[in-house]
Amino acid sequence: xxxxQVKALIFLGLILLGxxxxxxxxxxxxxxxxxxxVSEMQRSGIPASIKLAQAILESNCGRSELACKANNHFGIxxxxxxxxxxxxxxxxxxxxGKLIKSCFREFDSVLDSYQAHSDFLTDPAKATRYGSLFKLxxxxxxxxxxxxxxxxxxxxxxYAKRLIDIIEKYELYRFDNEYQNDFVAGSPPASRGxxxxxxxxxxxxxxxxxxxxxILIAARNGVSVGRVMRYNENxxxxxxxxxxxxxxxxxxxxxxxHGKEKYHILESGEDxxxxxxxxxxxxxxxxxxxxxxxxxxxxxxxxxxxxxxxSKPLRTSDPYEKPGQNQAQSSKPASAPASKTNPAGENEVLxxxxxxxxxxxxxxxxxxxxxxxxxxxxxxxLYGIARTYGLTxxxxxxxxxxxxxTIYVGQKLIWK
Numbered sequence: 001x002x003x004x005q006v007k008a009l010i011f012l013g014l015i016l017l018g019x020x021x022x023x024x025x026x027x028x029x030x031x032x033x034x035x036x037x038v039s040e041m042q043r044s045g046i047p048a049s050i051k052l053a054q055a056i057l058e059s060n061c062g063r064s065e066l067a068c069k070a071n072n073h074f075g076i077x078x079x080x081x082x083x084x085x086x087x088x089x090x091x092x093x094x095x096x097g098k099l100i101k102s103c104f105r106e107f108d109s110v111l112d113s114y115q116a117h118s119d120f121l122t123d124p125a126k127a128t129r130y131g132s133l134f135k136l137x138x139x140x141x142x143x144x145x146x147x148x149x150x151x152x153x154x155x156x157x158x159y160a161k162r163l164i165d166i167i168e169k170y171e172l173y174r175f176d177n178e179y180q181n182d183f184v185a186g187s188p189p190a191s192r193g194x195x196x197x198x199x200x201x202x203x204x205x206x207x208x209x210x211x212x213x214x215i216l217i218a219a220r221n222g223v224s225v226g227r228v229m230r231y232n233e234n235x236x237x238x239x240x241x242x243x244x245x246x247x248x249x250x251x252x253x254x255x256x257x258h259g260k261e262k263y264h265i266l267e268s269g270e271d272x273x274x275x276x277x278x279x280x281x282x283x284x285x286x287x288x289x290x291x292x293x294x295x296x297x298x299x300x301x302x303x304x305x306x307x308x309x310x311s312k313p314l315r316t317s318d319p320y321e322k323p324g325q326n327q328a329q330s331s332k333p334a335s336a337p338a339s340k341t342n343p344a345g346e347n348e349v350l351x352x353x354x355x356x357x358x359x360x361x362x363x364x365x366x367x368x369x370x371x372x373x374x375x376x377x378x379x380x381x382l383y384g385i386a387r388t389y390g391l392t393x394x395x396x397x398x399x400x401x402x403x404x405x406t407i408y409v410g411q412k413l414i415w416k
Contacts, residue, residue: 026170029061036114038175042209044118045134048179049141049172050148051117053163062110065089070106074117075154078103124199139176141167201258201280204250208242215239217248233273233283236388243390247277255285256307263303269393271297271381275304290314297381297406317406372416376407389415 030052037048037055058075059067066072070087078086085106107113121130129151136143142164149160156162167173198205206221215238218225225238231249235242242248257279264275272292276283287294290305296316298304304314374385385407386396396402399414407413 026056026061026166029056030170030172032062033110033114034175036111038179040114040118041138041175041179043115044122045138046118046121047138047141047144048175049167050144050163051114052172052175053141053145053166054117054148055114056166057162066104067110070104071110071113072104072107073110073113074120076105076113076116076120078105122198138179139173141173141176199280200247200249200278201254203253203280205280206248206250208244208246208248210244212242212244212246213239214242214248217242221250223250232277234277234384234387236384240388241390243387246387249277249280253280253282255282257281259306262307263305266298266300266302266304268300269382269386269397270300271383272304273381274383279306281306292316373412373414376409376411376413378409380407382407385413385415391415 033055034048034052037051040046040051041048055062055073058064059073062068062073066075066087066089070085072087082105087104087106088101089104090101105116107116120126121133130147133144133147133151136147142160145160145163145167148154148163149157153159206217208217214225214228214232214235218228228248228250229235229238231252234246235248253276259279261279264279266275272286272290273283275281276286284294286304286306289308290298290310292298292314296314298314298316302314303310374380374389376385382393382396382402386393389396391399396413396415
């Protein structure tokens, strides 16, 4: 038979037999779907190495019956909430001791299958099974493999070892390592294409990726920039780059807290706005519940009530009071004498240098470049200023030699 005729017959056979006849080795499979795996890693926080290894194992590199006939590359069963097309075949379901056909999800495309796998593992209803995985570093493929096996993703007792062997044989960890700087350990990143529903106090949120700002987050999640700014008091401007892992709400926060916690112990550097952001609460509602005004700052190590009422009033400090001002004013003579620097003698504050705490006051000789310093304005907090410049509160305090959490209007804080 002529060589061209043989090729034509082979080609015709492949068409008639369909995708089962297309033998695909692991390397070819990886090349075909690596971009989807990386995209889903960025969307959901599931390591690309894990996703590819699971797909290779579950679908036999795309050659399994379920993959070929239902585009299901992860063996995802229907479950009670699936209303799409289904595919039935025998697997591991029994009824009255007899093996019956299991119901599997059928997808329109392989992409849909990969996205469904992400949605399956990030489903809040399955947080008790898979939630701990997202506390692992994005490069910890061994931890992920072991965690999936312990959570019961598959019945094979060697499931974790088989995943790890695939990852190491084909060096799939290289995809995780390449993008690890885009992630914060313990925090699944936000969606690049569309938002996986995640909630705090029944309020939908996303997490900022490296380089994100309010404009990018709004565009990616289909909401207006104005709403993002209204829902997140900690974002100073829409152009400001946010620290990776920052919680960004996509819906209005609640007046009441519906979680398990009853209170929050205030840490040094935190304020009521940061606590409200952490628990999906409106700042005004949190202030009212705890019986304090917007201008007051509770002292650290106190209980901030998320539910109920405080048993005793919170001890607060004035965030805009100059350190030592109260003590100086209480000992100041009734009529302070005029001086050359203050001819009228009005509101002069006399403070002994030994009584001054370390507050970050900057001498004339060491005044920072105005572009490297932040001038405290009414409404500023240490937490807010630190977040604005991509610092932690402790880093900001250290840069300014601060030993207290109070700041005052007009104070210059070095941030660079």
